[in-house]
Amino acid sequence: MTEIMVARYQGLDRCAVAPLPVGGSFADITLRLPEREEPYEVLARTASEVARRLARPDHQVGPGAVVVTGLSAHFDFAAAREFHERLFRSVWTEFRDYAGIPGPEEAYRIKTGTIADGAIPVELYGSQWSFKDLHVDREVLLFSHLYGPVTGFTGGELLLVDIRPYLRGRGLGFDDAFAWSNEATEGSKPVLREAHCGPALAECGIDLGPLGPDAVVFVNNLPDAGILHGVRPVEVTDVRGFRREYHRCSAKGVSR
Numbered sequence: 001m002t003e004i005m006v007a008r009y010q011g012l013d014r015c016a017v018a019p020l021p022v023g024g025s026f027a028d029i030t031l032r033l034p035e036r037e038e039p040y041e042v043l044a045r046t047a048s049e050v051a052r053r054l055a056r057p058d059h060q061v062g063p064g065a066v067v068v069t070g071l072s073a074h075f076d077f078a079a080a081r082e083f084h085e086r087l088f089r090s091v092w093t094e095f096r097d098y099a100g101i102p103g104p105e106e107a108y109r110i111k112t113g114t115i116a117d118g119a120i121p122v123e124l125y126g127s128q129w130s131f132k133d134l135h136v137d138r139e140v141l142l143f144s145h146l147y148g149p150v151t152g153f154t155g156g157e158l159l160l161v162d163i164r165p166y167l168r169g170r171g172l173g174f175d176d177a178f179a180w181s182n183e184a185t186e187g188s189k190p191v192l193r194e195a196h197c198g199p200a201l202a203e204c205g206i207d208l209g210p211l212g213p214d215a216v217v218f219v220n221n222l223p224d225a226g227i228l229h230g231v232r233p234v235e236v237t238d239v240r241g242f243r244r245e246y247h248r249c250s251a252k253g254v255s256r
């Protein structure tokens with residue numbers, strides 16, 4: 001196991017005794033950009049609010065994920081991606097403070113890019129499709145997605161699960177609830193065992209629906225956050241018109 005895999009194992013194992021969110025999982029997940037204010041002018045305030053909800057410190061536990069909506073009223077695709085990146089960088093700085101992520105700024109690397117789901121280079125990731133079962137990403141500590149263009153398919157709804165109350169309520173540890181993914185490249189990520197997917201989603205999950213260019217979803221992917229993400233199956237209905245792109249920003253430790 002790599003260092004980060006050990007951290008993932010221990011972090012999820014600790015979820016069975018971690019504090020539960022105030023107000024229930026995902027109670028205040030949505031944050032709407034104000035229509036009458038220029039988004040860049042409220043960027044610092046927005047970033048701070050996103051980071052506060054993402055962090056899951058012991059004394060007051062937030063939802064661990066945030067959906068920022070209202071981008072379409074201000075931006076086209078290209079401008080929305082630019083704003084997304086600026087917002088992510090600000091959120092990351094604030095999030096490190098709130099979540100107590102140690103070390104100098106240079107100890108972490110921010111990566112941004114656009115992923116064409118269904119057309120991902122197989123030689124790099126072993127599949128044309130992004131990973132869909134409920135899981136946590138292996139390397140990154142925080143990520144955000146802005147979807148669009150999205151045409152020519154059904155399904156693809158984004159799912160989130162706050163696994164803390166589920167593991168705690170049943171007294172489950174990592175080995176009971178998770179398995180490691182099979183990967184084409186080195187290393188694996190924790191994947192929720194199939195038997196737990198339905199009940200966990202029903203009890204402490206949320207279906208965010210088919211996201212598009214109006215919203216950015218942020219996910220706290222720290223080892224002990226306990227936030228899983230997944231995607232419902234995608235069914236292509238128009239082969240020629242099919243497009244499922246998302247602009248992704250993420251941050252990870254460089255020494256990993």
Ligand SMILES: [Fe+2]
Binds near residue numbers: 135
């Ligand atoms: Fe993922």
